[in-house]
Structures are given as C-alpha cells and as structure tokens.
Amino acid sequence: MRLTHLSLTNFRNFGRLDLPVGAGVTLVHGANAQGKTNLLEAIYYLATTRSPYTNQDDQLINWDAGYEGAQVVVGRLVAHVDTADGTRHLELRLIRELKGHKTTFRREALVDRRKVRLLDLLGNLRVVLFVPTDLDLVTGSPASRRRYLDITLCQRNRHYCRTLSQYNKILEQRNALLRQMAEQGTRNNQDVLDLYTQRLVEAAGQIFAIRARLIDTLARDVQRIHYEQLTAGNESLRLLYRPRLAGSDVDETESADWLYNHVDNPTIIAERMQTALADTLSYDIRRGATSIGPHRDDWVFQVNGRSLRHYGSRGQQRSAVLALKLGEIAGIKADTGASPILLLDDVMAELDGTRRQHLITALQQMPQAMITSAETTIFPPDFLAQTEQLAVDGGRVHSVI
Numbered sequence: 001m002r003l004t005h006l007s008l009t010n011f012r013n014f015g016r017l018d019l020p021v022g023a024g025v026t027l028v029h030g031a032n033a034q035g036k037t038n039l040l041e042a043i044y045y046l047a048t049t050r051s052p053y054t055n056q057d058d059q060l061i062n063w064d065a066g067y068e069g070a071q072v073v074v075g076r077l078v079a080h081v082d083t084a085d086g087t088r089h090l091e092l093r094l095i096r097e098l099k100g101h102k103t104t105f106r107r108e109a110l111v112d113r114r115k116v117r118l119l120d121l122l123g124n125l126r127v128v129l130f131v132p133t134d135l136d137l138v139t140g141s142p143a144s145r146r147r148y149l150d151i152t153l154c155q156r157n158r159h160y161c162r163t164l165s166q167y168n169k170i171l172e173q174r175n176a177l178l179r180q181m182a183e184q185g186t187r188n189n190q191d192v193l194d195l196y197t198q199r200l201v202e203a204a205g206q207i208f209a210i211r212a213r214l215i216d217t218l219a220r221d222v223q224r225i226h227y228e229q230l231t232a233g234n235e236s237l238r239l240l241y242r243p244r245l246a247g248s249d250v251d252e253t254e255s256a257d258w259l260y261n262h263v264d265n266p267t268i269i270a271e272r273m274q275t276a277l278a279d280t281l282s283y284d285i286r287r288g289a290t291s292i293g294p295h296r297d298d299w300v301f302q303v304n305g306r307s308l309r310h311y312g313s314r315g316q317q318r319s320a321v322l323a324l325k326l327g328e329i330a331g332i333k334a335d336t337g338a339s340p341i342l343l344l345d346d347v348m349a350e351l352d353g354t355r356r357q358h359l360i361t362a363l364q365q366m367p368q369a370m371i372t373s374a375e376t377t378i379f380p381p382d383f384l385a386q387t388e389q390l391a392v393d394g395g396r397v398h399s400v401i
C-alpha cells in the first residue's frame with residue numbers, strides 16, 4: 001500500500017494543494033507555522049477519520065474559505081493509494097452549512113468516488129503517527145491512552161470500530177436514564193434500564209476481548225523491540241491492560257488476568273460486567289453515570305516491574321513510546337501483510353543521538369514515510385542524500401532538488 005497523490009482543498013492553512021507523493025522517505029521542512037504538521041494531519045485524517053489534535057472537526061476547514069455569509073463551505077481531502085488490487089481513490093469532505101441562523105457540520109466519505117459510511121474509509125490507508133506529545137501516552141490521562149488505543153484498533157479492525165460506536169451511543173442513553181432516575185427518585189424505568197444494560201454489556205464483551213488481544217500482541221512486539229533494539233538487553237518493558245470490568249473493590253490486575261483467560265468468550269465477559277453493574281447500580285444512579293465498562297479502561301507501561309509513569313526517567317519514557325510506535329508498525333505488517341505509512345512530526349529534535357539513529361534506521365526500512373522538521377541540519381548527510389525533500393511555505397509545498 002502506497003500513497004501516490006494527495007490533494008487538499010480548504011484544509012487548515014492549505015487553500016489548494018496538489019501533491020504527488022513518492023515512495024521511500026519524504027522530508028518536509030520549513031519555518032514554524034507554515035503547514036508541516038497540517039500536511040501530516042491531513043494524511044492521518046484520511047486514514048483514521050480522526051484528527052490527532054482536535055475532536056472538533058469543523059476547525060479543520062480553512063478559516064479563510066468561503067465568503068462572508070456563504071451558505072456552504074467544503075473542505076476536501078483526496079488520496080490516491082496504490083494497493084495490491086489497483087489504485088484506490090479516497091475522499092473525505094468536511095461540510096459546513098448555514099441553514100437559517102444555524103450552522104451545521106457534517107462529513108462525507110467516498111471510496112472510488114462512491115459514497116460510503118465513514119467507517120468504510122478505514123483500513124484503506126494505514127498510518128502510524130509519532131509526535132512529541134505522544135509522551136502523554138505515558139504521563140497523561142487514561143482518556144488519551146484510550147483514544148490512542150481506539151484509533152489504532154479502528155485502523156486494524158472495522159468491527160471493533162462499529163461496536164465501539166454502538167457502545168458509546170448506548171452508554172449515553174443509559175447515563176441519561178440513570179440521571180432521570182436520580183431526579184425522579186424512582187426506579188420505574190427498570191425494564192428500560194435492563195434493556196440498555198443488556199445491549200451495553202454485549203458490546204462491551206467484544207470491546208474488552210478485542211482490546212485484550214491487541215494489547216497482548218502489541219505488548220510482545222513492543223517488549224521485543226525495546227529489549228533487543230533500544231536498550232541492548234538491559235531493560236524489560238511491559239505493556240499491561242487495566243480493564244474496568246468490575247467494581248473498584250476488584251484489583252485491575254486480577255480483572256486483566258481473568259479477562260485473558262476468557263478472551264475467546266465475549267458472552268462470559270458480558271455476564272461478568274452485568275453482575276458488576278448490578279452491584280454498583282445505586283451508586284451509578286446517584287452519580288448519573290456508568291462506573292464500569294471499557295470507557296473507563298486504562299493501560300500502563302512498566303520497566304523492570306515498576307510503573308514507567310511514576311518512576312521512569314524522561315529518556316526511558318521516550319524509549320518506551322518509540323518502542324510502542326515501532327511495535328505498532330510490526331503489528332500492522334503482521335495483520336495485513338503491508339507496511340503502514342510512517343508519519344513523524346518534529347520528533348527528531350527531541351531524541352538523543354542513539355534513539356535518533358534507531359529511528360533513522362527504522363525510517364530507512366519503511367516502504368513509505370514522511371517526516372517533518374524545521375531544521376535539516378540534524379539529519380546525517382547520507383540520510384538526506386536518499387530522501388526526497390519538500391519545502392512548505394505558507395500553505396504551499398514545493399519540491400527541493
């Protein structure tokens with residue numbers, strides 16, 4: 001799988017961009033605030049339908065697009081992707097429309113010029129993105145780790161993505177009902193609640209199982225890469241799932257062990273969650289929220305048996321994230337037989353010499369990669385000699401020969 005052409009209309013600071021994309025490594029450089037990050041974001045967005053930086057997708061439309069009072073403003077991203085079965089044409093449209101005094105926003109996806117559900121865009125273009133703020137995966141909130149996990153999984157498993165979106169909808173309905181029950185002080189709606197709970201745990205059983213499997217395979221790749229390549233056998237990195245499958249009285253390590261033993265049976269997982277939800281019902285009604293389920297999951301790193309978040313040095317945390325990204329590439333390759341596109345935004349300047357060398361080696365082995373930097377002097381000359389270079393300047397891109 002290879003991206004051969006990218007065109008953007010009204011996406012971030014690109015009014016109009018038409019860009020042939022070569023194989024191998026492309027180095028995108030330019031001064032600050034010219035559009036380097038936006039370019040990688042566009043590729044990532046076409047692959048995942050999610051921005052790594054915002055949940056408000058209307059922010060992605062160029063703010064200068066359309067005239068004052070325009071009825072419709074459209075941002076457009078188009079990729080041509082070479083696959084084993086020929087060239088695919090992928091398109092995502094961001095549509096902001098003024099209806100009366102109300103502004104609406106919607107998205108449309110097209111594969112080979114035919115409208116499809118957004119979900120069906122996934123898996124046509126696979127990417128692995130590495131940005132300096134990925135360090136948050138170690139030090140940040142569980143929500144950011146769940147977001148990472150979901151985007152990674154959705155690229156690899158459409159069924160997961162569909163189930164997750166069903167789960168989130170039911171969860172919202174269930175929480176609204178819990179709040180209503182708290183306000184009214186009755187349990188008159190018990191039968192509706194039971195129905196929501198039933199549907200919630202069915203979806204949750206599958207999500208828990210798929211997450212457990214992914215984390216297990218990813219953990220093996222990450223551990224191997226970290227041990228063999230990044231720390232020369234000195235440190236052992238573990239990646240551990242912390243599922244919220246039971247009440248807070250049950251240790252999450254115990255929940256994870258139990259889950260791994262039942263990963264082939266989502267029904268049993270669902271039943272266990274259902275029992276746990278029954279135990280916390282009074283508490284959940286008081287809070288107006290569901291306290292158990294994959295929406296409260298987490299995953300953590302340990303180095304030599306200790307929490308990387310609490311005890312790791314900055315350098316150890318960086319190595320772990322690098323191992324995670326390299327592990328992600330290995331996983332996608334093993335799953336699909338094809339390498340993803342590696343997107344590196346500004347990460348070189350953050351790494352020390354040894355880690356930089358590891359990343360450059362990994363880059364050179366990738367069939368296709370794009371890397372941004374404000375400086376080209378930090379790269380070794382032999383690397384630069386093999387790299388196609390693009391200069392970005394105020395939302396315009398030109399090739400440097």
Ligand SMILES: Nc1ncnc2c1ncn2[C@@H]1O[C@H](COP(=O)(O)OP(=O)(O)OP(=O)(O)O)[C@@H](O)[C@H]1O
Nearest residue numbers: 012013032033034035036037038059060061062063
């Ligand atoms: N919706 C939008 N419409 C127009 N411009 C936007 C939009 N969103 C962001 N921008 C602008 O795009 C410009 C380029 O941003 P980008 O993050 O790509 O810069 P960069 O080249 O990566 O810079 P740096 O080297 O500082 O990371 C910024 O000035 C930003 O304000």
Ligand SMILES: [Mg+2]
Nearest residue numbers: 036037038346
């Ligand atoms: Mg940037």
